[in-house]
Amino acid sequence: MTKTVDSGKLIVDSGKFQAARSKVQGANLLAGLMLMSGFASAAEINRPDLPPPAQVESALANHLLVLNAASGLKMEHANQRKWNSGPYEFNLRAGSSQRNIANTGQKLKEWDVALERPLRLLNKVGIDEDIGEASVQRAEYALGDARHEAGRTLLKLWFNWQREQATAALWQKQVEILKQQAQMTEKRVKAGDAPKLESNQAAAAAAQAGVSWHQAQLRAQLAGNDLTRPFPAIQLPENLPPATPQVVEHDFAFWKSRIFDDNHELGMVQAHNQVQQLLAQRSRADQIPDPTVGMRFANEMGGNEKVAGVYLMVPISFGHRSATAEGAEQQAAIAFDQEAFVKRRLEGDVYAAHLMAVKSFETWQQAHQVAKSINSNAELVAKAYTVGEASLSDSLTARRIALESSLAENLAQLDANEARYRLLLDAHQLWALDENHTQ
Secondary structure: OOOOOOHHHHOOOHHHHHHHHHHHHHHHHHHHHHHHHHOOOOOOOOOOOOOOHHHHHHHHHOOHHHHHHHHHHHHHHHHHHHHHHOOOOOEEEEEEEEEEEOOOOEEEEEEEEEEEEEOOOHHHHHHHHHHHHHHHHHHHHHHHHHHHHHHHHHHHHHHHHHHHHHHHHHHHHHHHHHHHHHHHHHHHHHOOOOOHHHHHHHHHHHHHHHHHHHHHHHHHHHHHHHHHOOOOOOOOOOOOOOOOOOOOOOOHHHHHHHHHHOOHHHHHHHHHHHHHHHHHHHHHHOOOOOOEEEEEEEEEHHHOEEEEEEEEEOOOOOHHHHHHHHHHHHHHHHHHHHHHHHHHHHHHHHHHHHHHHHHHHHHHHHHHHHHHHHHHHHHHHHHHHHOOOOOHHHHHHHHHHHHHHHHHHHHHHHHHHHHHHHHHHHOOOOOOOOOOOOO
């Protein structure tokens, strides 16, 4: 099915483009002032459960995605100079010939030289300048988007490592508790208050917990390696203080507005749409070909005739240029549809991120209360076993359930923190993502 596009929607006036760009820049400046007035600088906030800002900055600046995007920005600056200067250059033509006159038998040497250059029509000059500027703006957004994606990856890997670290720490604590349980059981066996079987059970439970601890340590080391390989600037701390999750303030509409006001991906696709529309406009303008103007000098008839003049050349074939213009319009239509699709997808992403942050906090609150109650019960059962009012099986079961509840609480805590930080990251309130690092 062929899709028709109103060419009026694709025509972009140079003055309108400049005005729109100024409006966008003004909006970005206003958003930046609002962020600075309402929040401390994202690069200056040191959150204890996250890497130090200096390490984050170095890690993001040296990530492969960011380095490639920075090179892409430099390339677009070079391309902008190409668009501004145009594709045409002066051409020098020179030739030599010999004229043979049959009647007299004379052989006369002749030569000619010409200097020529195609000339861009004035309307094309303005369009080319707009294309170069819009392409640079697209590359700037691409650089910001690369830093954003690198930040998302860093945040995900950091919390993956934290989860494995927290799991290993809980298993270590479980091993210590079960060893103490085994020692106490051994004393009861020696005192004749418990059968030998209970001593074996307690020792087996401690040994089994030790195996789980070593497995958790291995997973933590692998998660740390997954983090430091792409981000060598991140130094893994020995002890990471736990952070109490915070409730997510404001509703979905607030976060949607904040994220959409300064979104690199949306800005990049909008700039791409702008470039494609300008390219379509340029292709339509090319249907009127650029003329070539030249000056010619010739020495003919062995120097008896001197010739000087100017000439004009204009291509008269329109089939290729017409097809090119039609193809460019379809590319612009695709870019227009892509912008609408990205807007809808981003709205869904923001909704999911906000919902995840809100629900993760509520889940942690429930898990915290449950773990607190179950751990208190495990302590009571352990004391009851000490005085002979509970069996070893009851004590070990209570310890296992307490461990499971503590693991669930810790994972819920980290999930809540990660979800909230992800929301802040998307709103550019976590780490500095708007700075251009092109050196």
